[in-house]
Amino acid sequence: MYELKKLSRVYPKGRGKVAALSGVDLEIPDGEFITVQGLTGHGKTTFLLMLGALDKPTSGKIIFDGKDLGAMPESQLVDVRAQNFGFIFQNYNLLPTLNAEENVEAALVPLGIPTAERRARSIAALTEVGLGDRVGHFPSEMSGGEQQRVAIARALVKEPKVILADEPTGNLDEVTSLEIVALMEKLWKQRGMTLVLVTHDTKVARRAPRTAVITKGKLTMRDNRAPKVITQGPPGAAKPAGAPKPA
């Protein structure tokens, strides 16, 4: 699914430049659950934005389903995002003026799905994350955990190939965090989609078969089932175990 080749992203900073990602090579096959760890400011979010076609590399390539995302214009990338990626953010990023059902429905709007179907699918997605009775509630009327569930439903509703979650438990207490991660794992297993989850929490990180550790823009892969084996991520260096086949 993903093939990253010498991927670099450099940002201007003052008069100089800072490399958020530097020469990253990685392959992520379909249906893998991968976690991303690293210190603040070392490039985790940049890595996730690259995978989600929300940012473009300064050099190198990021191939998704055979297409070089870095070479595609924004007008095409929008469609790629609409059809393939589901995003979950640390701050939930729900639209405050829309209720839970409408927030989820917003993800289906770009796909040209009829209104009635959009609503039905949105309610089904909310029910799946345990919010079937909160469809008409606005974000301000829900707890952090509930809001993140809405965000998960919004990411899942269009049945994307990839779920990209940027510290989804960062604003949640430990119990709720575990609930959310458990929910995401359950949905990943049920649906067979690729799940990339950025987290600071090592416990959460170790729930994935392997973890990408980013340090000062450099990526190393850690096999969570064989913790002592650390590989610089050439293609196929650490195949995930236990990942379901794509549906």
Add this chain to the structure above:
Amino acid sequence: MYFRYLGRELRRRARSAALVAIGLALGVGLVITVTSYAAGVKAAQGQVLSSLYGVGTDLTVTKAATAGPGGGFRFSGTPSSSAQAGQSFAQDHLTSAAGLTTISASDVTSISKLKGVAGATGALALNSVHITGTFTGGFGPGASASAKATPTPTPTPTATATASASPSASSSGFGISTFSVDGIDPTEPGLGLLSGPNIASGASVVGEWFTDVQSSNASDQTLALVSSAYAKQNSLKAGSTVTISSTSFTVLGVVSVTETDGADIYISLSEAQSLTGDTGDVNTIYVTADTSNGISTVQTEIQKALPSVTVTSASDEASNISGSLSTASNLANSLGLGLSIAVLAAAFVLAVLLTIASVTRRVREFGTLKAIGWHSRRIVGQVMGETLVQGIIGGAVGIGLGVIGAFAVTKISGPLTATVGATGLGSSAPSGFGGGGGFGGGGGGFFGGASPGAFSSARSGFARTFAASNHSVTLHMTAPLSLEVFGVAAGLAIVGAIIAGAIGGWRAARLQPAVALRRVE
């Protein structure tokens, strides 16, 4: 989804949205008020000009009298013998209207053939002075009387009229009555003072008069129409007789024209020419152009063809209007328009700034929408939709404010007065008796009686001269509203909102999703 999102977003930013809508509403309201006010002023100006020129006349051609040696007419108040002492005397003097001299009737034909001219007709505007008195007898000094007219400014020639009775005569005083006479060309009923649209009342008798005086019947040639004011003053009615320069005319009926400088008596042009001896001459030519756009061209053409004449258009007269109507006009044209533009521009800027501020606050929101696959054009459409609703609300409220403003203008503003300066028919001597050459014609003078009573009685007779020379009209201000004004004003609000939305939307669209999502709020 689109409208739910739009409506909720506007409700969330109700204060900001209301501010934009109110700003646009104020602009629209002011535009409507000022536009209606300006329309009211224009209508008032039209009313004033109409009263001067009459409907259907675009240009008036006159020829100013040239200054002569003076002297004017004299009447012989000297009894030829002592036997005449105690006997009464009466004399009539019919002269061209103040400050005007004659123009050849062939010029009417020349003008009517000019390109862009729809029609032209000549008229002879005259003033008649009827002097009566009684010789009291006695010969010698001290029997003379004199009156000095006020010198007047151009265009009419300045003349000092000195009236002097024969030094050897004495009289008990002179009775002077004056009235104005217009010789109307019966072959052109659609033009000039007695044209259809210019008739306030008596249209049927005017039509009858035109028919009669065009006939070959000699008695019909001496039919006259009298103005309602003159008829009332002199107790005249159909069938009465009026005498003009010793010629009797039968009153066919009473007429009232919209022009305030209408004559007291209307007779046929040929009769007027016959009475003054100006056969084949006129002193006023009324011209209508084919189109309103062609008026200035026709004016130039006439001036080129007849360099010695004065061609006056309604717009020329507009510049001569003074008084509170002029002030109102200037106010509407300068301050009002400027204020409208300023408020509207401020509303536009306010709308743009608030929309940009709103977009800036919603950067993460738009970044999220882009992340979930919303195209930039959909986001721009959302922002523009929000500002469009603000514009529509602002436009609707603005129309309401405009209607209230226009209503307030009509209620608050008192009656307006318009004072028109010198016209082609007279001079601007506001109080000078016989100003601008008086009715003695160019270089002429007026022999006035010594009796104040005579002056008094003469005043009404000079009403026409005064009316033409310095004319005040009181008008009640209106502020007419029209659907077109509403449409334009509301359109402005919507255009302003679209501009604001386009700018705000463009800023939202050019946001890089990665940058937007990283924005800390």
